[in-house]
Amino acid sequence: MYNETDIIDNLQDLETFLVAVENGGLGLKDVAGVALATNNSDGRPFVAVLGDDHQLLLARWVTQDVFDNGKDLVRNGPKKH
Template sequence: MINENDVITNLDELEAFLLSVENGGMGLTNVAGIALATNNADGRHFVAVLDDKHQLLLGRWVTDDVYENGKDLVRNGPKKPLH
């Protein structure tokens, strides 16, 4: 579910990812939420797209900076208009 080489390194990339999920660009179905999380095994942070049973549909690693500074963006949603 998480590509090891696909890391979100800045807030613009995080916002683009969120917009893509909201627009249906990822081809995911049954999306119920998005959260920032930490992998229990190694402590790495990621953004998680979850279904209505809180199961991981898709995840992308994020840098520590994005994890710390992207919380409001994930909580409140992107500010850019949907295309």
């Protein structure tokens, strides 16, 4: 999450990230869900991949626009292609 060059800045990239999580393409195990959240210390938005015990497995910064407009995409999941 701390890589400043790895920011999701559009909804298409958010969808690609979600598909990769769903398909196991990121090598994560025991994924229970995905959520949009904000960092407590500075308020920056990010997308979080959560494990079975709600532990953070992976996170990526997102722009405010993606945070504001990607909520339905995260809530409902990406479209099946």
